[in-house]
Amino acid sequence: MKILVGVKRVVDFNVRIQVKADGSGVATEGVKMSMNPFDEIAVEEALRLKEAGKAEEVIAITIGPKASQEQLRTALAMGADRAIHVETDEDVQPLTAARILKAITDKEEPKIVMLGKQAIDDDNNQTAQMLAALANWPQATFASKIDVDGDSANVTREIDAGLETLSIDLPAVISTDLRLNEPRYVKLPDIMKAKRKPIETFTIAELGIEPAAAVKVLKTSAPAARQAGIKVASVDELVAALKEKGLI
Amino acid sequence: MAKVLIIAEHDGKKLNGSTARVMTCAQGLSAESVEIAVFAAEGAAVAEQAAAISGVTKVLLIENPANEHATAAILAPQIEALASEYSHVLAPSTTFGKDLTPRIAAHLAVPQISDIMRVESPRIFDRPIYAGNAVITVEAPEGIVVGTVRTASFSEAEKTGSATIEKREINVELPSHTRFVKLETSGSADRPDLQAAAKVVSGGRGVGSTENFKVIYDLADKLGAAVGASRAAVDAGFIPNDHQVGQTGKIIAPELYMSFGISGAIQHLAGIKDAGTIVAINKDPDAPIFEIADFGLVGDLFEIIPELEKALA
Ligand SMILES: Cc1cc2nc3c(=O)[nH]c(=O)nc-3n(C[C@H](O)[C@H](O)[C@H](O)COP(=O)(O)OP(=O)(O)OC[C@H]3O[C@@H](n4cnc5c(N)ncnc54)[C@H](O)[C@@H]3O)c2cc1C
Numbered sequence: 001m002k003i004l005v006g007v008k009r010v011v012d013f014n015v016r017i018q019v020k021a022d023g024s025g026v027a028t029e030g031v032k033m034s035m036n037p038f039d040e041i042a043v044e045e046a047l048r049l050k051e052a053g054k055a056e057e058v059i060a061i062t063i064g065p066k067a068s069q070e071q072l073r074t075a076l077a078m079g080a081d082r083a084i085h086v087e088t089d090e091d092v093q094p095l096t097a098a099r100i101l102k103a104i105t106d107k108e109e110p111k112i113v114m115l116g117k118q119a120i121d122d123d124n125n126q127t128a129q130m131l132a133a134l135a136n137w138p139q140a141t142f143a144s145k146i147d148v149d150g151d152s153a154n155v156t157r158e159i160d161a162g163l164e165t166l167s168i169d170l171p172a173v174i175s176t177d178l179r180l181n182e183p184r185y186v187k188l189p190d191i192m193k194a195k196r197k198p199i200e201t202f203t204i205a206e207l208g209i210e211p212a213a214a215v216k217v218l219k220t221s222a223p224a225a226r227q228a229g230i231k232v233a234s235v236d237e238l239v240a241a242l243k244e245k246g247l248i
Numbered sequence: 249m250a251k252v253l254i255i256a257e258h259d260g261k262k263l264n265g266s267t268a269r270v271m272t273c274a275q276g277l278s279a280e281s282v283e284i285a286v287f288a289a290e291g292a293a294v295a296e297q298a299a300a301i302s303g304v305t306k307v308l309l310i311e312n313p314a315n316e317h318a319t320a321a322i323l324a325p326q327i328e329a330l331a332s333e334y335s336h337v338l339a340p341s342t343t344f345g346k347d348l349t350p351r352i353a354a355h356l357a358v359p360q361i362s363d364i365m366r367v368e369s370p371r372i373f374d375r376p377i378y379a380g381n382a383v384i385t386v387e388a389p390e391g392i393v394v395g396t397v398r399t400a401s402f403s404e405a406e407k408t409g410s411a412t413i414e415k416r417e418i419n420v421e422l423p424s425h426t427r428f429v430k431l432e433t434s435g436s437a438d439r440p441d442l443q444a445a446a447k448v449v450s451g452g453r454g455v456g457s458t459e460n461f462k463v464i465y466d467l468a469d470k471l472g473a474a475v476g477a478s479r480a481a482v483d484a485g486f487i488p489n490d491h492q493v494g495q496t497g498k499i500i501a502p503e504l505y506m507s508f509g510i511s512g513a514i515q516h517l518a519g520i521k522d523a524g525t526i527v528a529i530n531k532d533p534d535a536p537i538f539e540i541a542d543f544g545l546v547g548d549l550f551e552i553i554p555e556l557e558k559a560l561a
């Protein structure tokens with residue numbers, strides 16, 4: 001079986017982003033970009049399924065500008081077999097991303113589409129569920145353990161109440177949580193090898209997709225800052241301060 | 249005028265406090281009606297709790313053995329069957345709502361607004377991006393507005409209502425491709441719920457071990473507080489995952505948040521920005537958590553906690 005893995009190019013999680021003064025967005029020029037951390041986990045999980053003999057091919061897909069190919073190369077260096085780049089300079093929101101992924105899914109017929117639970121730029125947490133809806137497939141979001149057994153899988157999900165296990169028929173969409181695995185480091189020879197692996201490119205028009213109605217961003221602002229507090233010198237001082245506020 | 253449908257979150261017996269928070273958000277929509285849908289196997293008790301939330305016009309109770317567990321693939325088609333009667337479909341931005349609502353939005357061919365933190369108008373909302381380091385004001389396009397509500401941004405609505413409860417049957421085909429197997433909870437049911445607690449005591453990697461976490465639990469019990477944790481503490485296996493606070497864990501807004509041995513990574517801070525008072529105890533004077541703490545105390549948590557307990561006794 002094939003596994004299709006979503007790979008989004010996002011601002012690296014270590015970067016402290018800055019809101020532009022004119023409210024037009026977040027400054028991304030010259031900022032370090034990386035693969036969305038949840039997608040790295042998705043790639044890793046797909047590779048582990050392949051290494052365990054449960055999958056034959058791992059295909060990485062990104063939707064984004066030309067530069068997103070860097071993230072595809074990372075996925076290929078990690079071990080993905082080939083990659084698909086749906087090239088666009090537009091801002092692609094989850095419903096459109098899901099429609100694009102649906103079109104590729106129809107073409108490639110993977111048994112599992114493995115996506116991150118959320119992209120850490122827009123924190124939407126929607127694309128996997130939307131793709132599952134469009135395909136009328138099962139979804140198992142926020143996965144922390146995946147056991148594939150023939151035509152079904154048991155997936156443990158991290159939910160507010162604890163750990164929930166679902167049994168789902170394949171094909172299905174699974175979204176990854178942080179504790180699913182620890183992604184491998186790529187080694188230099190793998191990076192060299194990845195350069196020879198194929199990347200197929202499409203435009204959105206070529207896929208025959210209608211972009212979905214979009215949410216319009218009216219402005220971007222900095223969040224309300226918390227007042228800087230004080231350092232207290234002792235437990236007594238802390239307790240007195242909390243008592244004064246009526247907190248203890 | 250807006251007609252709002254709220255999807256209740258519950259465990260079959262108890263309505264989750266998140267539902268009353270979504271109600272407060274819905275009050276900002278100048279709605280003509282706000283209805284709450286309870287999907288359950290047997291949901292009379294939950295429906296009654298929902299009917300008591302002030303401002304609710306009507307509670308819809310949809311009972312079906314298939315609704316015993318909140319499984320998105322099973323709930324979504326039923327909600328879609330109802331949706332055309334409403335202008336807004338809202339659920340809390342908890343793992344329950346996050347899992348469910350995008351599935352509905354996709355079938356309705358509308359985008360979703362995730363983590364609504366402020367209502368500017370019935371179609372214009374503020375929501376956080378980049379772990380809360382920026383806020384965008386967004387406008388929903390034409391069609392039904394499907395959204396999740398960031399529970400830490402809204403308080404629970406009062407419970408002085410007595411809305412009517414109407415049983416509904418929804419006859420749509422439900423898929424059999426998704427089956428509930430089990431739910432493992434961490435068994436801290438006798439402690440306050442992290443997302444609803446007025447006080448939270450939280451431990452990080454600095455706590456060092458599962459055994460050491462006992463000091464965090466003991467202090468929490470003394471204060472009547474819930475217990476939280478950083479991702480590093482959860483990853484190290486000190487404490488189960490449902491205690492994680494932050495961008496990818498729970499977003500909370502207690503009156504008092506006390507952190508011990510947590511450095512204050514932006515992903516952790518994303519979960520506590522709405523806390524009333526933040527207290528940080530860390531042995532590193534340069535730990536970033538001190539930049540946002542109202543009261544910081546530099547020192548070893550294993551020395552400070554016993555002193556605190558003495559002072560509180
Ligand atoms: C995509 C993504 C999402 C993430 N989501 C989350 C999230 O939701 N929540 C979250 O918490 N993290 C999250 N993280 C992880 C986050 O980046 C940090 O790694 C994590 O919060 C660090 O946890 P910590 O503060 O406990 O550990 P550390 O950063 O290791 O800090 C431990 C602190 O303990 C102090 N300390 C040690 N011993 C003592 C002592 N005896 N007394 C007092 N102080 C002591 C040290 O000085 C240090 O400051 C996420 C990361 C990524 C990439």
Ligand SMILES: Nc1ncnc2c1ncn2[C@@H]1O[C@H](COP(=O)(O)O)[C@@H](O)[C@H]1O
Nearest residue numbers: 006007063115116118119124125126127
């Ligand atoms: N532009 C994109 N390219 C590739 N994958 C994407 C893209 N957008 C979203 N995804 C996938 O969907 C997941 C969830 O994204 P989101 O719904 O935007 O939070 C991501 O972790 C990716 O796996």
